[in-house]
Amino acid sequence: MKKIDNNHIGGLILAGGKSRRMNFFDKSFKKIQKKTLIDLVLNKARKQVFDIAINSNSLSFTKIDSSLELLEDIVPGQLGPLAGILTGLEWIKKKKLKWLVTFPVDSPFFPENLVEIFFSNLDDEKIIIAKSNERIHPVFSMWNIELIEPLKKALDKNIRKIDEFTKNFKFKVVNFPIIDYDPFFNINNEEDLLKAEQIYKLILEQKIRG
Numbered sequence: 001m002k003k004i005d006n007n008h009i010g011g012l013i014l015a016g017g018k019s020r021r022m023n024f025f026d027k028s029f030k031k032i033q034k035k036t037l038i039d040l041v042l043n044k045a046r047k048q049v050f051d052i053a054i055n056s057n058s059l060s061f062t063k064i065d066s067s068l069e070l071l072e073d074i075v076p077g078q079l080g081p082l083a084g085i086l087t088g089l090e091w092i093k094k095k096k097l098k099w100l101v102t103f104p105v106d107s108p109f110f111p112e113n114l115v116e117i118f119f120s121n122l123d124d125e126k127i128i129i130a131k132s133n134e135r136i137h138p139v140f141s142m143w144n145i146e147l148i149e150p151l152k153k154a155l156d157k158n159i160r161k162i163d164e165f166t167k168n169f170k171f172k173v174v175n176f177p178i179i180d181y182d183p184f185f186n187i188n189n190e191e192d193l194l195k196a197e198q199i200y201k202l203i204l205e206q207k208i209r210g
Contacts (some may be wrong), residue, residue, distance in 0.1 A: 012103070014055050016056050032196050041105050045103045
């Protein structure tokens with residue numbers, strides 16, 4: 001197990017999805033209690049990592065915060081989350097960091113100590129992946145800088161799914177308990193957005209009660 005060192009970690013918000021089930025409206029800008037998903041995820045991620053960027057091919061994110069780095073996929077064709085992860089790893093390489101933690105923009109309820117828990121479970125693995133409710137969440141994960149070249153080769157071989165890539169490496173899955181809600185609840189459509197409203201109300205009520 002290793003102690004967390006924020007000086008070695010970069011955070012990447014994955015926001016490159018096509019939002020098909022949202023009628024192609026960028027769900028990053030869908031709102032819960034008048035707050036956009038990108039704002040909710042960004043604010044929570046910033047409490048856990050010092051260096052953070054957004055992976056997206058949309059220029060809309062330049063309006064959020066001029067200090068944020070917007071990273072377009074370094075490989076063309078919108079090849080999915082692996083392309084975003086590779087983009088993030090190349091980014092942390094330039095910043096001389098060692099680890100990349102990914103946060104999908106459509107899952108705003110992740111634990112406030114996610115990165116700390118990832119690091120506390122790290123031994124000699126190159127990849128850490130979150131799990132809850134008997135489901136693995138590969139887009140909530142931590143990646144070592146040494147995976148850049150293997151990722152490039154995988155994408156060249158048309159590997160697109162995260163689990164298809166990770167099966168070739170030593171990785172660890174970390175389980176997160178469900179108390180009142182799934183911390184990795186994923187918003188894919190308008191129905192999910194309504195459920196997310198209820199979860200967020202519950203979270204706000206819990207904070208008020210202390």
